[in-house]
Amino acid sequence: MVASVESKNDKKEVVVIGAGPGGYVAAIRLAQLGKKVTVVEKEVLGGVCLNWGCIPSKAMIYAGSLYEKIQQAGEMGIYVDNLRVEMPKLQQWKDSVVKKLTGGIGQLFKAHGIETIYGTARFTGPKQLEVQTSQGASQEPRQTLEADYFLIATGSSPVQVPGFPFDGKQIVDSKEALSWSEVPKRLAVIGGGVIGLEMGTMFAKLGSQVTILELAPEILPGVDQEIVQMLRRSLKKRGITVHTKTEAKLALIKDNKIHLDFETPKGAEAIEVDKLLVSVGRKPNTANLGLDKAGVQVNERGVIAVDSQLRTNVPHIFAIGDITAPPLLAHKASKEGLVAAAVIAGSKEILDYRAMPAAIFCTPEIAMVGLTEEQAVSAGYQIKVGKFPFAASGRALSMNEPEGMVKMISDAETDILLGVHMIGPDVSELIAEAALGIEMGATTEDIALTVHTHPTLPETMMEAAEAVHNLAIHIFQKEKPLVTAK
Secondary structure, eight states, rough: OHHHHHHHEEEEEEEEEOOSSHHHHHHHHHHHTOOOOEEEEEEHHHHHHHHHHHHOOOOHHHHHHHHHHHGGGGGOOOOSOEHHHHHHHHHHHHHHHHHHHHHHHHHHHHHTOOOOOOOOOOETTEEEEEEETTOOOOSSSSEEEEEEEEOOOOOOOEETTTTTOSSSSEEHHHHHHHHSSSSSSSEEOOOOSSHHHHHHHHHHHHHEEEEEESSSSSSSTTHHHHHHHHHHHHHTTTTEEEOOOOOOEEEEEEEEEEEEEEETTTTTEEEEESEEEEOOEESSSSSSSOHHTOOBOOTTTTOOOTTOOOOOOOOTEEOOOGSSSOOOHHHHHHHHHHHHHHHHHOOOOOOOTTTTOOOEESEEEEEEEEEOOHHHHHTTTTTEEEEEGGOOOOHHHHHHHHOOOOEEEETTTTTTTTEEEETTTTHHHHHHHHHHHHHTTBHHHHHHHHHOTOOTTHHHHHHHHHTTTTTSSSSSOEEEEEEEOO
16 A cells, blocks of 8 residues: 655745746746745746757857858958867857856845745646645655745747657757757758747758758748848858748658658658758647636637736736747746736736837847738838848948848838838847837837947948938938838
């Protein structure tokens, strides 16, 4: 007869489930606002973003870009002999970056008096949570937590494609691809979305021959099509093969190689590769949370509906991040965490998505905020569009990065900034000015009248704003008609 393990009952004020970029930010803000906070985390602080996603991928992408730039430095008269990539050393450096950030979260939790329980959480009732603690954890093997408020921030997981099961070595998701000990000579990527393109371009810069397969009519669905076409040209120059309207059919592993069959609009094709990255999207981690016991409603995809204050249909239970509506962005989850924390603490704050920026760390980088041309016209606006190419930027040319442009969209009647879309060097940094402008209700004239330091990349924002009014200095413009709703 096996003796049962008794649960330890414990009453809490606020329990946060998940310590990713939404959960840990919410926990810290709750503590700042005077709440006693307990965080339940299944794996490690920082979640997927800090440990296996945003941060390690950007570290690797930076390394790939640096390697590529050094290779191209001969154009400037700078020559480097015996240039090579040692992946074990690169992995060690990448891991050190992650360790510093996750360690910092732990220190902040300690400083704010936040309790952390490592284990798997499952609701057993609207105000009760059972936690099966992780093996080796110092806490009780099983705990029952009661709380006044719960905040769910459990994130998402990669979607698996039927017939292409992850094996952790050759057919992998992005997490495993970021830990490879060597650069694959030939890499195939199923999925031409954000993660697939970021990882694909990174490995191409490190020396892989990359093929990307996308089922949709175009890569990066939802991104401004003019921007996408500029990226397609850049991918081609880099030697990356992109197939759209293409379905992956079969992957057979033999002699440590993957034979990949796929169907294109022109017919069946096959290639042999060393590694296969499957990146077709992510699904919310809500299946095993016992949400039915808590009374929380989810749709058929496992997504939790929330209101503008991040409340679920159960008033004392909040949800943030990837388990709610798209887009799946770390900074969106963080912002939602801040709003939810404020509401739990008694504020009447609500969330406004109008100025939610996004960035894609391929090469060139892509960044966007606000409405596209198509969205603005569909919404009934008469619009004006200003474009300014990085090829006309002294700073971009001096960096040897002339590819791309800034596109600015305004309301023709009021001149209020509606959207900004960029492709080019460091646009992930430049988009912050555009987001601030939309948040503040700025006009393009406001941006044009703002003096920008010379020579810098942000000058392209000023020139694009001037271009809205056909007044850009460093490009020639012909008069353009208004674009009107039909």
